Amino acid sequence: MVSLEKFYNGNVRALSQLISAIEYQQNGIHKTLGEIFPKAAGSTKIGITGPPGAGKSTLVNSLVHKFIDSGNKVGILAVDPTSPFTGGALLGDRVRMNEFPIDGRVYFRSMATRGSSGGLSAATDNATLALGAFGYDIILIETVGVGQVELDIIDSCDAVIVVLVPESGDSVQTMKAGLMEIGDIFVVNKCDRPGSDRMAADLRYAIDSWQRLDEGWNAPVVCTEAINGKNLDELFESVQTFIKYSKDSGRFVKQRRSQISKKIMSLLQSRFRQEFLDQIDSGAKIETFIDEIVSGKSDPFAAGEKLYRQFKV
DSSP states (O other), rough: OHHHHHTTTTHHHHHHHHHHHHHHHHHHHHHHHHHHGGGGGTTTEEEOHHHHHHHHHHHHHHHHHHHTTTTEEEEEEEOOOOTTTTTSSSSOOOSSSSSSSSSSSSEEEEEOOOHHHHHHHHHHHHHHHHHHHHTTTTEEEEOOOHEEEOOOOOHTEEEEEEEEEEGHHHHHEEEEEEHHHHOOEEEOOOOTTHHHHHHHHHHHHHHHHOOOTTOOEEEEEOOOOOTTTBTHHHHHHHHHHHHHHHHHHHHHHHHHHHHHHHHHHHHHHHHHHHHHHHIIIIIOOOOHHHHHTTTTTHHHHHHHHHHHHHHHO
């Protein structure tokens, strides 16, 4: 198990080992996470999501520089597709975040999906605990898209930035409701391309017409050219303004309470599911049920009910 003494003393290798233990669900990891949990409360988690190729990494790079210039320590978690050969993070094999100081103010970690959506969101959320407990004030979580995996991950964030490009216009219509629900700040990146003004206008219209539960915040739309640094100060200011609003309005605490509730339920579901599967493997003889179904003597619904009753005994 990872040495928490080294971890608390600021040993970056111990931090990396702890995140690896989280990814691979090492025995005893939940006890370790419970010990460090109180120390992670002071961090702010910001999710950056959007379709592949939207320029999220470039935006993250720029935001990191602005946060460290403001005196913050920044941890970055990049959620990447899994390599079919190594099982590691495919995009993580290349250097994506450069020109950062090497004095420990910035920590970058790529996390692979490994084909598991639920496990990924849990591992990512637990990795933010490690970064927060280690002393990182800001934790940026960059995801590969806007699918269910990403929605699960950013549900644990305090602020969410949705990054789109002018070419995303058609897809916005199909995922409008989801976008309006998760986005606190919207970015139209690569705004030098044709259609960027229309894209920004469509987003603003959607934001104005969507009935959000939280009507105290009108999500801004920022048009950027991340690669040229255009309007990145405006984006950073929008992030700062939202975080201040969230804390002043009580939304921040309310969101954290919701996150804790969901985490408890997730832990319970995971444990009950594993106990149920273990019992099936050890004593329920599921193959017998399959034989009965194939022969027409039973059906999947009756088999499921029998297995459930055996589990309850």
